[in-house]
Structures are given as structure tokens and as C-alpha cells.
Amino acid sequence: MSSEIYFSNNYRDLCVRDGTGAGFQFEFSCARCYDTWRSPFEPYGGERAATWLGKGVDAAWGLLGRTGTGLSSAADGLAGAGWGRSRDTAFQRAIDNAQGHFNRCARCTDYVCGRCWNAAQGLCLRCAPDTAAEAMAAQQRGLNDMASQRAYAAGQQAGQSYDPNTPRQLVCPNCRTETRGAAFCSGCGYHLAQSPQCSSCSAALPEGAAFCPGCGTRR
Ligand SMILES: [Zn+2]
Ligand SMILES: [Zn+2]
Ligand SMILES: [Zn+2]
Ligand SMILES: [Zn+2]
Incomplete structure (x- = not known):
């Protein structure tokens, strides 16, 4: 199983290279609910300590035969080799640690948290949803579908008249209150469903007119 390749798409690098807060930390997230888990923060002691550490790391890597795919050492250059190697080993430790907090779905190969895991099936809850939850959801869908159908039929009935x-x-053209097709405005009592007329000369007023275009009377 290639945990590195999977997690390389699903982690956030929280490492800090410089300053008193320098150190390594990585955040991993559940592929279903996006809940995150952070590896414990590991302080970074600086280039000198890291170079010394790097020798041991090199040996360990030789034994494991790792190629370093996706890791930062190669691109980091000589000056940053200490940091890069330290980061890579810290990343590997974080991945190993993260395996204990996430479960790999045998069907979709996503890594999910404990809450998104159907332990009985060995699958994520997207691939193997909880039976009781699905039954409840189906019941609610049935209820909503039937209620909608009956409401639609009742609306068709009412539509006859x-x-x-x-x-x-x-909308009331006088005060802009929403009137929803009522005969009179609930906001100002305006008689709706008639084209607005000038109170002085009875000319039809265009929508939104402040003054009558016929006689200049203010509406
Ligand atoms: Zn989850
Ligand atoms: Zn799955
Ligand atoms: Zn009104
Ligand atoms: Zn007028």
C-alpha cells in the first residue's frame, strides 16, 4: 500500500522552517467529512542538529530502499538539505501515525476517520451507508414525495377556479410592499391590479414615474 502517494494528496504542511517556533507538523483530513487530524508538533533544532540527524536518516533510508518520491530533499538543494531530510522523516513519522487515525476503504480506497467508517463491512460510510440512517432517510423521502404529490393535486384543484x-x-407600485397578487396593498392600501393613473388628469403613469408625464403633477 502506498501511503505516501495517497496522503500526498490529502495533507496540509504546517511546518515552520525559521524562528523559535520552527518545527514539523502535518494535518491530514478525512475524505468523507473533512475532519482533520494533526500530527504532534516536532520542534526543529536547526541546520546543524539536522545535518547530524540526517546521517542517521540516510542510513535508515538506505535500508528501506526508499526512492524519495514526492519528498523535498532533492529539490531543496545543499543548503537546505538538513531541513529537507528532517522534514521528510518527520513526514514519514506523521504518515505512520496518521494510519492509526484513518481507515482505508477497501472499495473506494479513500481514507476516512473513525466516524465515517463502517467497521462491520470494512468499508467507508459512503460505500456502505448505515442501514438505520438510510431507512430513516428513505422514509422521509417517501413522506415528502407523497405530501408533495397530494399538495400538487390540491393546487391543481384550486387552479380550476x-x-x-x-x-x-x-409588488405595490406605490410603496414597493410585496403584495403577491392581492387586490389591495397591505402596506399602503393602494388598489392593485390597475394601471396607475394621475390623480389630476387621469393619464396612465408609467412604472416608477415620480411625476405625471401629462400634467406634471407629483404622484
Ligand atoms: Zn470523517
Ligand atoms: Zn469507500
Ligand atoms: Zn403599497
Ligand atoms: Zn396628470
Whole structure:
């Protein structure tokens, strides 16, 4: 199993290279709920200590035969080799540690947290959803579907007596209150469903007019 390749897509590097807070930390996240787990912070002692540490790391790596795919040493250059190697080994430790906090789904190969894991099936909850939760959800869908169907039928029934030729206004042209097709505005009492007229000369007022275009009277 190639944990490095998987986790290389699914971690956040929280390492700090310089300053008093220098050190290594990585954050891994569940592929289903995105809950995160952070590896314990490991302080970084600086280039000199790291170079010394790096020798031991080199030996260990030789034994393991690692190629260093996706790791930072090669790109880091000579000056940063101490940091790069230290980071890589810290990353490897973090991955090993993270394996204990995540479960690999045998079907979709995602790594998920304990809450997103169907232990009985050995699969993630996306691949093997919880039976009781699915049953409840299906019941709710059935309820909603039936209620929607009946409400639709009731609406069709009511539509029989609806006069589609009566003009309706959804917003009061006088005060902008939402009127939803009522006969009078609930905000100002304006008589809706009629084209606005000038109070002085009775000319039709265009939508939003502040003054009558016919006689100049303020609306
Ligand atoms: Zn999760
Ligand atoms: Zn899965
Ligand atoms: Zn109004
Ligand atoms: Zn007018």
C-alpha cells in the first residue's frame, strides 16, 4: 500500500522552517467529512542538529530502499538539505501515525476517520451507508414525495377556479410592499391590479414615474 502517494494528496504542511517556533507538523483530513487530524508538533533544532540527524536518516533510508518520491530533499538543494531530510522523516513519522487515525476503504480506497467508517463491512460510510440512517432517510423521502404529490393535486384543484385573465401585481407600485397578487396593498392600501393613473388628469403613469408625464403633477 502506498501511503505516501495517497496522503500526498490529502495533507496540509504546517511546518515552520525559521524562528523559535520552527518545527514539523502535518494535518491530514478525512475524505468523507473533512475532519482533520494533526500530527504532534516536532520542534526543529536547526541546520546543524539536522545535518547530524540526517546521517542517521540516510542510513535508515538506505535500508528501506526508499526512492524519495514526492519528498523535498532533492529539490531543496545543499543548503537546505538538513531541513529537507528532517522534514521528510518527520513526514514519514506523521504518515505512520496518521494510519492509526484513518481507515482505508477497501472499495473506494479513500481514507476516512473513525466516524465515517463502517467497521462491520470494512468499508467507508459512503460505500456502505448505515442501514438505520438510510431507512430513516428513505422514509422521509417517501413522506415528502407523497405530501408533495397530494399538495400538487390540491393546487391543481384550486387552479380550476383561478382566473388567469385578471391582471395581478406582485409588488405595490406605490410603496414597493410585496403584495403577491392581492387586490389591495397591505402596506399602503393602494388598489392593485390597475394601471396607475394621475390623480389630476387621469393619464396612465408609467412604472416608477415620480411625476405625471401629462400634467406634471407629483404622484
Ligand atoms: Zn470523517
Ligand atoms: Zn469507500
Ligand atoms: Zn403599497
Ligand atoms: Zn396628470
